[in-house]
Each structure stands twice: as structure tokens, then as C-alpha cells.
Amino acid sequence: MNVETLNKAEKVQLMTDLMAKFVSLVSYKLPKDVESKLKELSEEESNPLAKIIYRTMEENQKRASELKRPSCQDTGVLQFFVKCGEDFPLIGQLDKILKGSVYKSTIDTPLRHNSVETFDEYNTGENVGDGSPSIFWEIEEDSDKVEIYTYMAGGGCTLPGVATVLMPGEGYEGVVKFVLDRMTSYGVNACPPLLVGVGVGTSVETAAMNSKKALMRSVGSHNENANAAKMERLLEDGINAIGLGPQGLKGSKSVMGVNVVNTARHPSTIGVAVNTGCWSHRRGKITFDRHLNYEISTHEEDTL
Template sequence: MTDVLAKFVAYTGKRLPDDVRAKIAELAAQEDAPLAKSIYETMEKNQELAMKLNRPSCQDTGAAQFLLKCGSNFPYMAEMEGILHAAVVQATAEAPLRHNAVETFDEFNTGKNVGKQIPSIFWEIVPERDDIEIHMYMAGGGCTLPGQAMVLMRPIGSHNPNPCAAQMERPLEDGTMRGCRDHKALHCVFPAGCAVVAATCVEEIVDANWLDLGMPETLWTCKVKEFGPLIVSIDSHGRNIFEENKVIFNERKEKACAEICKQVGFIK
């Protein structure tokens, strides 16, 4: 059972559900803005490459969450938590998955994606049934249900004594916007979740700094070819696309949330 579930966990990190892919394709067909169309095209290419190359589709595979609908007579109920822990450890090595489990008080990355209450397991016991239904969700540590995932995210740059480097790692801060303006620099981001496309553009790892922070927080210097598409998040005039879009998104948020809540009952 551990092997089956490990393959299930690894597959979850490589392929989006069919209904999600269908919705993305539907939204892509409706889009006419050049930047948005480019991002949708990159997302689709990334999904194809993830399956072709057998790699996780996103650079951050999150913290595993399992929702179990378990019959009261299921014979392996008592062993399930141990089996799921072992499956996550195995999938982390074989998929591979990003190392996202940090022991809170000891402040070290376990390297196995398991720790205190990680993975998160939520139970629903169904009387008079002897089967189990398992749903898995990879929760992003910094954005999606971080309380339930219980992932400790170190502030980027907190161990770096260089204030300039720390400042450049926080692209939304005024200091970075001012730095781009004053020094005619650009701050760019790769389309989120398109790790396979990005990885295929890397020709060589030139250097790696701050390895003591663990692989996810290490600063990697790479030799790349045709690396993109890249989104200019802060331009040489100090304009910040994230801050500008935030105003627009907030104007649309209430209407969007109201529509979502009609379909998803547990969202308040």
C-alpha cells in the first residue's frame, strides 16, 4: 500500500487534475492580452513537459495534505497515518518533491517532507463501510492554508548580513523599486508553477550560495539559454506590476468571492 500511495503522491505533483486543465484551457481561449496568452501557453507547455520528462510540474510541491473518507470497518485504519508518512518520504525521494517540512523549534529542514503534524491528515469516518477514499492536496507553504500545513517559512535573507542582498530578495518593497529606478535595473519573474519549462532552459549550475538554509532557500547561479518567458515585475522606472495589479484585483475581489462561495460551501 505504501508503494501505491507513494506513486499517487508523486503523480499528484506532476499532473494537474483534468477539470483544472480544462478550465485553464477555457480561460486561455478567452484571453486576448499578449502577456496573459504567453503565460497560459507556458502553463500548457509545462504540463506536457512534466509528463514527458516525468518531473514535478511546479518548483514548489508544497506540504502534503490528505483528506480521508474512511469506513468505520476499514481493516487498516490504525496503520493509515504511518503508511501515509512513509509514502510521502518515498515520493519525496523518487518524484522528487521539494523539501518543505521544517521542525518548528529546532529550525531545520527534515529533507523528507514529514515532521510534527506533517503531512496533515483529516479524517471523516463513515459508519458501516469497510473501504477508504483518499484525496490529496499539495498546499503551498506560503499561500495556501499555511496554518493547516504547519510549514515554517524562514524570512528570506534573515540569515544574510548583507542588507542590499536581503532587500533585493523582497521585490515588493519600496527599496527594491527605488533600486531598480536608480540603477536602471529590471526585476523579472518566471510564470509561477512552470518549473519544468524553466529547468529545460538551464545549461549549467555555476554557483550556489547559502546552502546552510537548505536547497529551497539556496541562491542558485545558473547558465541559461532562451530562459523565459519572463515577466518584468519592476521596471527601470520603478513601476511595480504586482502593486498596480493589486489595486485592480481588489476592486474585483468581492464579486469573485461571492461567486465562488455559491459553489464552495466551506469558504467564508
């Protein structure tokens, strides 16, 4: 197809259709890094019940991929983390495109209807609503492409995140305590093994956004800051020592990893937030150029 011969409305429809197919792909097929880590944890596990659970997880993903149906009944709230070049031709239509793609994927895949209008208390029946899906923006100078991280934030794992602001006297030891308190009190409910996203910033909202960005990072990646990377290792060891195991039924490991994302902070505050991705960590990254050619870096062997 020669995209240059299409008018703007036709380009909007084309990108909506492609994104709807991508949302569907994310719903039933895990990214390679998650698949690989689950296989590694399964092979290392010695607990007999835990090994059975890992085999069940593997079979679940195999069936979901074969049937092209969501791997979990909770297909979550769609969250899009967008880095858009200032010269991308559909920059002004992206909100419309992403919302339309969620609606179309909800019908075609299908996805569960997870959008309830607050206070009015009715399900829209379309999986979209006021402020849903969630779209978070970054604008990139001198670029004509767009990168879109697509994430299904489940009601049992990521959506019940938690954030606070610590006083400086609590130091980074306070950050560790906050994370471990959350993992020991809630981690079993979030379908382990977990990918734990820890955000550190200057306030609750910056820390919360950092913790979400941490979940977009690959399993096994490390923070570029040596001190932050050390915290990742220490937290991973500490949470693994809890022994949650797959689905919280005990085992040698609790997490796929711990990712820390940090930004500068006010000298008298340390914002910290924790979000968890469940074992079925449904996220994907797709990049479009100005001609709507795409590249899927998380699911390289798949096409739309």
C-alpha cells in the same frame, strides 16, 4: 496479485507504495477539471501577454508530465483528507501509510524537502515531521473502503490562508468584504488564476477546515444551497473584475472559480476563512476498497 494471501505488514507496504506513486502523479499532472478550465480561460483571454503566459503554463505541464517531474518547485506540504469506512482493514495503519508514502515519494519523484521542525529550526530532510503531512479524518459507518483527497499545499497560495470570526451584524455582506479584501491585498501573490475556497462556519477552525474542503471540490461545481451558490457566483464576478490575470500580470479573469463550503454556526458568530489554490492546483482523489483495488477519479486515464 492476490492481496488476500498477504499478511498485514505486506498490505501496509503495498498501500504505501501505491500512495507514493499517487503523490508523485499529483505532483506532475493536474486533474482534468483544472486542465479544462485553464484551457477555457486561455481561449477566452484577449490580453496578448496573458495569452503567452497561458501557453507557457500549458508547456510547463506538458514537460512535467513527459518527464514525470513536479510541475512547480514548491511541492508544498502534503495534506490528506480521509473518509475511511469503519470496516476498512488498514484503518489503524493509515497514518503510518500516508506518512510513509510522502517519504517514499520525496525520494522517488523527487519532492522538495518542506518540513522544518518549529522552534528547533531544522529541515528534517525527509519531507515529514511532527504533524506533517497533515491528515484530516472522517469515519464512515457501514463501509469498508477509504477515499483519500491528496493535496499539495504550496507556501505561496494555500498555506497563507486567513480566517476570522465576524459579529452577526456584519452579516453575509461581511463575508463578501472579508473575501474581497483578501483577494485585492494578497491574490496577486498566489499565482493566479486561482481556485478560491471560502469556508463559513461557527469559528475560525471550522471555517478554515471548510475552506480547505472547498478546494477539494471540482472546478465548476456549485454549492447545493441556493444562497451559497449565489454568493459563489457574485464573488467570482467580483474577483474577476479585479483583473489579476494569469500570474497577476493582468488579464480578463482572476479565478478558475469560487467554491463555498458552509456548516451550521452559533447565532452570534459567523466564522469565515479563505484559502486559495494556485493555477497549478495539485490535488487528486483516490479510493481503495478492502482488497486495495483503487480508482482515481481525478486522473481517470492514469494507473499507478
